Amino acid sequence: DIQMTQSPSSLSASVGDRVTITCRASQGIGNSLAWYQQKPGKAPKSLIYGASILLSGVPSTFSGSGSGTDFTLTISSLQPEDFATYYCQQYNSHPLTFGGGTKVEIK
Amino acid sequence: EVQVVESGGGLVQPGGSLRLSCAASGFRFSYSWMSWVRQAPGKGLEWVANINQDGSERHYVDSVKGRFTISRDNAKNSLSLQMNGLRVDDTAVYYCARGLMFDPWGQGTLVTVSS
Numbered sequence: 001d002i003q004m005t006q007s008p009s010s011l012s013a014s015v016g017d018r019v020t021i022t023c024r025a026s027q028g029i030g031n032s033l034a035w036y037q038q039k040p041g042k043a044p045k046s047l048i049y050g051a052s053i054l055l056s057g058v059p060s061t062f063s064g065s066g067s068g069t070d071f072t073l074t075i076s077s078l079q080p081e082d083f084a085t086y087y088c089q090q091y092n093s094h095p096l097t098f099g100g101g102t103k104v105e106i107k
Numbered sequence: 108e109v110q111v112v113e114s115g116g117g118l119v120q121p122g123g124s125l126r127l128s129c130a131a132s133g134f135r136f137s138y139s140w141m142s143w144v145r146q147a148p149g150k151g152l153e154w155v156a157n158i159n160q161d162g163s164e165r166h167y168v169d170s171v172k173g174r175f176t177i178s179r180d181n182a183k184n185s186l187s188l189q190m191n192g193l194r195v196d197d198t199a200v201y202y203c204a205r206g207l208m209f210d211p212w213g214q215g216t217l218v219t220v221s222s
């Protein structure tokens with residue numbers, strides 16, 4: 001099974017900050033990586049697939065990069081609505097697996 | 108609008124059964140892989156099962172193999188998850204989602220396994 005390790009598990013940031021979350025796969029997954037945002041009590045929302053392709057409607061302040069085993073989600077300027085938990089997920093092979101999540105909190 | 112809507116959750120005793128359903132609309136259901144993902148209270152996301160377009164390929168997380176069965180009805184644009192032998196640690200919100208990378212997600216349905 002492919003293990004997905006996210007870091008940090010939580011972070012505190014201010015509105016306007018640049019935030020970077022990393023996700024590492026235990027073996028190469030090409031670019032078969034997605035990122036999701038989840039707010040408390042809500043279903044996850046898809047942000048990025050193919051490691052770097054933004055889904056329609058996702059603000060351009062979000063970006064993704066990486067391939068192989070190391071991936072990054074960057075929020076270039078944190079907005080109030082971006083405070084949430086973020087998950088990475090690999091879909092290169094079964095079982096499909098998620099990272100443990102990164103909670104982005106207000107400083 | 109592309110959407111999926113889950114139903115069928117509830118309270119069940121350990122060892123019991125429950126069947127979840129997912130109604131899809133706004134996209135070509137028969138062209139899509141479909142998945143179930145769950146989230147235990149206060150925990151992260153866990154993929155549970157998925158099924159390919161014609162139902163000939165199914166995959167499960169190890170913890171549910173032999174207990175859960177995923178199925179689909181392309182004529183009715185519907186996905187199901189039959190859950191037997193439920194355990195306390197199956198308690199979670201269960202989400203239906205399209206694809207191998209999941210989009211969109213439903214609102215989820217809560218399954219509580221407790222005596």
